[in-house]
Amino acid sequence: MKILHASSELTPFARTGGLGDVLEALPAALAARGHEASVVVPCYRGLLGDQRLGARDTGVRLHVPVGTRVLDAEIWEGRAPNGVQVFLVRRDESFDRVGLYGEEGHDYGDNAERFILFSKCVVEIARRISPPIDVIHAHDWQAALVPVLVKERNLPFATVLTIHNLAYQGSFWGVDFGLTNLPGHCFSARGVEFFGNMNLLKGGILFADAFTTVSETYAREVQTPEGGAGLDAVVREHAHKLHGILNGADYDIWNPATDKFIPKAYKPSALAGKKACRAALLEEVGLAPAPTGPVFAMVTRLAEQKGIDLIFPVIDRMLSNDARLIVLGDGDSGYERELMIASRQHPERFVFRKGVDEQLSHLIQAGADVFLMPSHSEPCGLTAMYALKYGALPIARATGGLYQIVQDYDPAHDSGTGFVFHDYNPEALWDAIVRAKRVFADAPAWKAIVQRAMKADFSWARAVVRFEEVYRGLIGGAA
Secondary structure, X not given: OEEXXXXXXXOOOEOOOHHHHHHHHHHHHHHHOOOEEEEEEEOOOOOOOOOOXXXXXXXXXXXXXXXXXXXXXXXXXXXXXXXXXXXXEEOHHHHOOOOOOEEXXXXXXXXXXXXXXXHHHHHHHHHHXXXXXXXXXXXXXXXXXXXXXXXXXXXXXXXXXXXOOOOOXXXXXXXXXXXXXXXXXXXXXXXXXXXXXXEHHXXXXXXXXXXXXXXXXXXXXXXXXXXXXXXXXXXXXXXXXEEEOOOOOOOOOOOOOOOOOOOOOOEOOEOHHHHHHHHHHHHHHOXXXXXXXXXXXXXXXXXXXXXXXXXXXXXXXXXXXXXXXXXXXXXXXHHHHHHHHHHHXXXXXXXXXXXXXXXXXXXXHHHOOEEEEOOOOOOOOHHHHHHHHOOOEXXXXXXXXXXXXXXXXXXXXXXXXXXXXXXXXXXXXXXXXXXXXXXXXXXXXXXXXXXXXXHOOOOHHHHHHHHHHHHHXXXXXXX
C-alpha cells in the first residue's frame, strides 16, 4: 500500500508533543513492513537548512485558492533520518515563523488560513503522486480538512483521520468557512459547522472513511460528555468507523541501552548506568547531589490537561525526606510563573527548566527515579512508555492511554510497573507519592519493579498491524 500522512508536526524537525513522535515512528514502521509511506508537513523556519532533512526543490508550484485570494506554495522533498520521504509545503509568509501555532501563549490569528492552505496542498500533492496513493492519513485538526476536500471532490483516495487530542479541534469563526472555497452545504450540521463556528476536526470525523484515537481507552472516553470536549455526540454518531489503537514507542530512539544522549548505557540486567545518569542529571540541572529520597521528574506541556495544578499543593511534602524534583516544559504562562516561584523556594531540591530540550528530555528519563503524569486527561501517554523503558517508574492517573500503559504496583503479588491513582485531586496524587517513597526505601523491591518496567514492550509492532487492518478494510471496501 501507498500511504501519505499529513501532519503539522514531525520529530525531530517540528514537535510540541506526541504527535511529532508518532509521525516519526508510524511511517517508518509501515515502511519496514513493505509499504510506501511518506509524510507532508509545513515548511517551518529552519527546515530547508536542516542537513538531517536534505531538502531539495521539486520544482512543483501550486496556486491554491484560499477564499478570495490565490496563494502560491512550493513543494520541497527530503528524507527523515529514518529514511521516510518527507514533502514540505513552503510558503514563507504562512510558515516561516518563530512558533508552529503561535507565540508567547497566543495562537496566530491566521491559523485557519494557514492550515486550510496546508490541507489543500496535501490534496494537490496526493493527486500528483504516481503511481497513485491508496490512503491519505490525516492527523489532528490541522489536517482534518483533507477528508472533507477528498470526499467533496470525489477523489479516489481512502481517508483516515487520527485524533491525537480531541480538546484541540480547529474551531474558528464561521466567516472563515469562506477560506475553504467549499460549497455552502458543507457549512451545515452535516459538515464543518458547529454551533455557528467552523470546526475542522468535526468535519474530518464526518467525512473521513475511518477515524482513530491513540488508545482504546481514549476511544471510549471521547464518546462521553466528560471526555468528548463537546463533540461526544458527533463521535458516538460515527462510532461505527472509530478505531482505538494504542500508539507505540520508538525503541530505536528511546532505549537506554543505545541512547546517544545519556552518559552511560544500561539495561534491566545491568543498572549501574542508571545511577551514573542520575548523578549526571542532578549535576546538569544544578541540584544537590546524592539524595536519599527519589528524584521526581516531569517532561510535559504545561497545560491544564496535564494535571499541573495537582502538583503545587504537594510540592513541599514531596521534597521532604531529601527528595528532588525536575520539571521540563513550557506552555501556560501562569504555570510557568508558579513553577519558577516554587523552584526559588527550594533551590537545592527543585529546578524548573522552561522550553523543549531533546537531549535533556532523554537525560531526565534516564536519571529520574519517578516520572510524574497526574493528567486530567491523557489520550495516549507516550512519555509513560519512555519512562518505563528507562526505569523511571510512573506515578500516573488512570485515564486514557495511561490506564493501559501503567500497571499499579501490588506488593502482595509482586506485580505492576508504577503507581496509579484514580481521583483527580492533590490528596490522591499525594497518596501515590507516599507509596512510591515507601517502596523506594526498600531497594530490592524497587529494583524488581524497575526491571519489570524496563521489560514492558510497547513497540510499534502491534499498533502498525492494527493500522494495516484499517487501511485494508477501506481499500477492500472501495474495491
